[in-house]
Amino acid sequence: MNLIFEAGKYEIIVIGAGHAGCEAALAAARMGCPTLLVTMSVENIALMPCNPSVGGPAKAQLVREIDALGGEMGVNIDKSSIQMRMINTGKGPAVQALRAQADKHEYGREMIKTILGQPGLDLLMAEVVDIEAEEERVKAVVTRTGARYKCRAIVLTTGTYLKGRIIAGEVIFDGGPGNQFPSVRLSDSLRGMGIKLGRFKTGTPPRIDRKTIDFSRMEEQPGDDKPWRFSFISPPPQRQQLSCWLTHSTSETHRIVMENIERAPMFTGVIEGIGTRYCPSFEDKVVRFSHKPSHQLFVEPEGRDTDEMYVQGLNTSLPEDVQIRVLRSIPGLEHVHMIRTGYAIEYDYVIPTQARPTLENKVIAGLFTAGQINGTSGYEEAAAQGLIAGINAALTVQDRAPFMLKRSEAYIGVMIDDLVTKQGNEPYRVLTSRAEYRLLLRQDNADLRLTEMGRAIGLVDDYRWGIFKEKKTLLEKGTHYLQSTTFTSADKEMDCYLASIASAPLRDRTSLWELLRRPEIRVKDLIDCGWFNAEDENVISQIQIQCKYEGYIKKQRDQVLRFEKLESKQIPEDFDYGRVYSLSNEASQKLKEIRPLSIGHASRIAGVTPSDINILLIYMQKRRK
Amino acid sequence: MGEDLIAALSTPPGEGGIGIIRTSGSGVIERISQIFSPAKSGRLADKNGFTLTLGWITDKDGSKIDKVLIGIMRGPHSYTGEDVVEINCHGGSMPVRRCLQRCLDLGLRLAEPGEFTKRAFLNGRLDLSQAEAVIDVIRAKTDRGLHLAMQQLEGKSQFIEEIEDGLLHVNAMVDASLDFPEEVGDLDYDETRTNLVVILNRLDKLLAAGRRNEVFRDGVEVVICGKPNVGKSSLLNALLRQEKAIVTDTPGTTRDVVEDYINIRGIPVKIMDTAGIRVTEDFVEKMGVQKSREVMEKADLLIFMLDIAEGIDQEDMDIYNLVDPERVIVLVNKDDLEKKRISPLQLERLFAGVKVIRASIINEVGLEELEQAIEEKALSGAVPSDGLDIMVNLRQKDALERSREQVWHACQTMQQVPLDCFAIDIWGALETLGEINGKSLKEDVINRIFHEFCIGK
Structure with missing residues (x-):
């Protein structure tokens, strides 16, 4: 080991500047934490080493969620796209998904500009070879050239570089994607801290x-x-x-x-x-x-x-x-x-069940992992985790309550819950079929779901907040107007209109909202006839979706209520599973390892059976008495 | 778990070869050893699980009450998941009662009905379905009912799994089309419709079998009605083949409802004799009449009796008019008598479409036919079960019905609502079905998608 010198001190250090690292670093800096972003190659910031596209089913929802919370991916792909297509248009609002073809180089260049322009964020080109921890809490990172940077939290976003090995037929060599250097010593440093690693494989076409x-x-x-x-x-x-x-x-x-x-x-x-x-x-x-x-x-x-x-x-x-x-x-x-x-x-990844839902490691305090290192695949998945890890790293440093999204609130919530709960045996990709309540988790309402949370965290700036407030007001006013404006068969104009489009005449007093439920009538038609006024395309389509799918949305909300009964039954962090004798051995072991936050969370762990859940419920009930 | 210790006599009371007292609870082995004096050296509390020990249960003064064999099971490897001690006493009612009393002296309390099973469930030894099945086994009143309850215990899950499998397949097809539009393309609606119809049929069959077999578990209530002295009590007695109802020649002596259980071809039948329904000044009898009417309204099945020697008068018809012809069997009694004042033509006219049996109860003629009629009526309305020998309890029935409703809704709205909305019903049906065996299904759907489609770019 070369001579180590004290090089500086930051609150948060992000290691790796791919899609996860960029989001983590920007979020932490924007929340007011002095942050250092370390990359092995400045040229490769926000590199897309595989497919040149962003979005598609479930992934588009992730991008919109990142955006609503004040992340960067959405803005950056809009700046650098060369094509946009809406996928699944005929299959309903829940699964409609935007997909962009990206100009890879422009995507990276735009991200570098944003990073360099971000106050409170320093960029460093170096290879981190060691993470130092003391009393199971991170303390500093050391680079290959011997520079030690002290910090209070680390976000590790090294992608597929950990002990990367490239294979093409009989030709095999150590390397990261795009013929970059692999990161070899960091892997050993993690193992040395007691972190369990697995090995995954991915590939790319010619x-x-x-x-x-x-x-x-x-x-x-x-x-x-x-x-x-x-x-x-x-x-x-x-x-x-x-x-x-x-x-x-x-x-x-x-x-x-x-x-x-x-x-x-x-x-x-x-x-x-x-x-x-x-x-x-x-x-x-x-x-x-x-x-x-x-x-x-x-x-x-x-x-x-x-x-x-x-x-x-x-x-x-x-x-x-x-x-x-x-x-x-x-x-x-x-x-x-x-x-x-x-x-x-082939690359090493950190088995993600070692992380809490905040993406902080359960053993080493202050060590967050995000992106492909957590065994996921995809730029969008990486960015979303990066954002959540960055936010929570900043929140811990600032002694604020952690930020976690529920499965019923966002695809981000679904993904992270899956990651920290289930022991996947393949790289994880988000799918709409992983979400129980996908009609609630639409790409079109990501702002309505998450902007207020982003604002509370401190990531939503005044500009975004203004746009959001305006849309929300227009939406509420419009909905109220449609629900409170009613017609009867005595209204000649309406009568004629309905006859002209072969829609049934009114029998009782009917609101515009109720009329809009008819498949043959769209918001646009009401505007054209002068019964309603709205200009914002987003507001119009939002009203349309909320009205047309009201019945199904309600069904899903009811499902969520049932689901959350178990989610709200919290399990104390220090719960001693060893004292619950009647749990099966497998369940007991898994529960000790994963330390679920709630009974609902526990029920999703593979190997934990419904009767184990009953036992836990009963045990906790007794303990409360 | 289960801080308090429970004890119960677990063999039927009365004289028998042996009587078993079962006790359960944490520390119960230590506790029982206080009233046990082993035949050989060594403390009971030091014995391993699954061992038998010979010795005596001792009284407060140390005197021996009974020579017993004690079985020990240590939690969690026992039926209840707790420590369990079983005391095999001699079968006379005195030794058993005194041994049980000694257990209670030690601070054990008498177990509530089903409490051992409840503890087994709470301690995770049984899942909900199994626990429910055990309760059904315990409560089974006939062999047939027991057979069905055992079926449930041993896993009706295969039937549920068939349905679940079908729904998983549909769900995978739908989700694949949503998540991989370019590789998979559009949903094959014709195939999906066919699959859903198959699923609906399976659900219907399961529910029908459940309804039919409910009869074997819950039984039916049969009420015997008719004018005084037509032979109601005789019939009841003939069916019970024991003297219980009071048999007399003075009209109106059976004042109240007399009831008992009998086993008719595997169906537990609660059979009731009513006081004669007729206008009367007698206050006590009036009470009986009122109660009879209530019982008749509640009954699943009524046996309306006539006396062939007496003919049919207005009073008979007044009673008959109280009953629902759908639920009635007309029994013309005393067919052995020479004097017949009821003609076949009359019967046909008055009771068109109703099952009529001519019988002679004192000669036990017509009873066979009556039992067959009761069986038919009890099971009528229940579709033949196609060999689906299973029991469906209320909770499971509720889940099956809700699941069916969602599949039905999906069929109705298919191609009229977008695919993602269609998927909500399919997922809902699956999730509801999962309530029966408590499965979490999300991962199964995803595995299906990858199993059935070539996906990936």
């Missing part, structure tokens, strides 16, 4: 040269002709959108894969880490779904000022020569030039 693609053999996928944006405060987009392209694999492609399958690391056993089911390698798909003659492949631009294109659906760790042959068997790619080879990466 990148190809736009100039060598025959787009005439592919189907064009243009962006929507609407001014979509993620952030509730972004201005409407101005720039021209770029298209993506759809093609598919052929029987020839599958033949090439099968012919070389014994060279695939997945099958030779070279890869030990567990991969994801929702992001399988292409060779995995060919083997497991051998009855499918073809798989969809999307060719997506990586930016405005580059010819690199991403081949969505072709993530692979086959040897480089096989990858080239696979590519050239695909319609439109017959003469393609491959710029970057696809690869699989």
